[in-house]
Amino acid sequence: MTQTNSPIVSVYTEWDPLEEVIVGVVSGGAVPEWHVTLQATMPEDQWQFYQQNGGKPFDPEKIRLANQDLAEFVHILESEGVTVKRPDEINFARPYQTMDWQVPSGLYAAMPRDILLVFGDLLIECPLAWRSRYYEINAYRNLLKDYFRRGARWVAAPRPELKDEFYNYDYQEPASPAELKYVINDLEPTFDAADFIRCGRDIFCQRSHVTNDMGIEWLRRLLGDTYTIHVLEVEDTHPMHIDATFMPLAPGKLLINQERLKKLPPMFKDWDVFTAPRPCMSDRHTLYMTSKWINMNIIMLDTERVVVERQEESIIQAFKDWGFKPIPCSFQNFNTFGGSFHCATLDVRRRGELTSYF
Numbered sequence: 001m002t003q004t005n006s007p008i009v010s011v012y013t014e015w016d017p018l019e020e021v022i023v024g025v026v027s028g029g030a031v032p033e034w035h036v037t038l039q040a041t042m043p044e045d046q047w048q049f050y051q052q053n054g055g056k057p058f059d060p061e062k063i064r065l066a067n068q069d070l071a072e073f074v075h076i077l078e079s080e081g082v083t084v085k086r087p088d089e090i091n092f093a094r095p096y097q098t099m100d101w102q103v104p105s106g107l108y109a110a111m112p113r114d115i116l117l118v119f120g121d122l123l124i125e126c127p128l129a130w131r132s133r134y135y136e137i138n139a140y141r142n143l144l145k146d147y148f149r150r151g152a153r154w155v156a157a158p159r160p161e162l163k164d165e166f167y168n169y170d171y172q173e174p175a176s177p178a179e180l181k182y183v184i185n186d187l188e189p190t191f192d193a194a195d196f197i198r199c200g201r202d203i204f205c206q207r208s209h210v211t212n213d214m215g216i217e218w219l220r221r222l223l224g225d226t227y228t229i230h231v232l233e234v235e236d237t238h239p240m241h242i243d244a245t246f247m248p249l250a251p252g253k254l255l256i257n258q259e260r261l262k263k264l265p266p267m268f269k270d271w272d273v274f275t276a277p278r279p280c281m282s283d284r285h286t287l288y289m290t291s292k293w294i295n296m297n298i299i300m301l302d303t304e305r306v307v308v309e310r311q312e313e314s315i316i317q318a319f320k321d322w323g324f325k326p327i328p329c330s331f332q333n334f335n336t337f338g339g340s341f342h343c344a345t346l347d348v349r350r351r352g353e354l355t356s357y358f
């Protein structure tokens with residue numbers, strides 16, 4: 001096994017200078033089977049599409065357009081000096097089963113942010129709550145083995161069973177965030193990596209329709225005393241992934257979604273807290289599994305450079321006003337698949353040390 005002195009995998013924050021990143025792929029993606037977990041997180045105007053198309057590949061034209069966006073994004077990252085890796089393109093439009101259930105297809109490998117968590121040199125495979133994502137990690141196996149060979153540490157969370165009793169099949173849309181009941185329970189640990197955000201020794205997360213208390217506690221015990229996990233109080237009727245709600249930009253600088261985050265922990269009292277402006281995206285644009293607030297789902301290349309959707313003029317101007325250097329990139333066709341730049345990436349190496357910012 002070859003090991004180098006400088007770590008090949010090393011991430012402590014969302015803002016240290018980015019050296020290497022994984023960017024997802026949409027090719028091979030399939031429409032997941034309709035399920036109560038989709039009902040809880042999917043914009044209602046998309047329900048019918050999912051109810052009718054479960055198990056089929058996504059529209060090739062939508063995939064072609066999203067691939068154009070991804071190509072522009074990869075080009076920008078490489079031009080800015082970042083090494084880009086991609087998961088394997090695998091065909092998710094295939095049925096599979098466990099001893100307890102079966103599905104007609106998987107989903108995609110478009111969102112590496114959801115499936116892997118990196119703390120320092122440790123890669124963690126996450127226990128995802130959706131049956132359609134059970135084998136998604138296979139698209140990353142070659143990358144994981146390569147990082148392991150070059151010295152990274154690699155673990156997987158306990159693989160969840162995802163039996164029927166794990167889900168609340170009586171799930172009802174809440175009238176307000178206070179009435180929210182999650183679509184999963186605490187029978188076994190599950191979490192999506194995108195419900196966690198790193199600020200050095202402090203980690204911020206939310207409970208959501210995919211991340212439960214047992215999942216957060218599993219991660220807390222794995223990480224031990226080196227890190228402190230803080231659970232944020234978020235007001236969201238469809239919580240899934242914290243990165244369109246809470247986004248640290250640099251030491252002392254935080255971007256928030258004011259509609260969802262009304263209470264911040266007192267530890268942020270000396271930070272500049274910026275409020276994301278309303279998104280510019282048209283209501284007519286198809287969005288699966290996400291709201292338009294992905295205008296704030298950005299990726300920091302360092303404490304100044306930030307990749308932003310080209311048509312989101314309100315947040316581009318805001319970033320300039322706040323003293324950042326926005327880099328516009330077309331990404332609306334990718335956005336359709338349920339996320340933006342933060343979702344579509346996994347930071348593998350950022351140049352920085354483990355420290356406390358509070």
Ligand code: DAV
Pocket residue numbers: 194240241242243244245289290291292293294297338339343
């Ligand atoms: O509307 O908060 C966040 C990103 C989904 N992967 C939302 C979606």
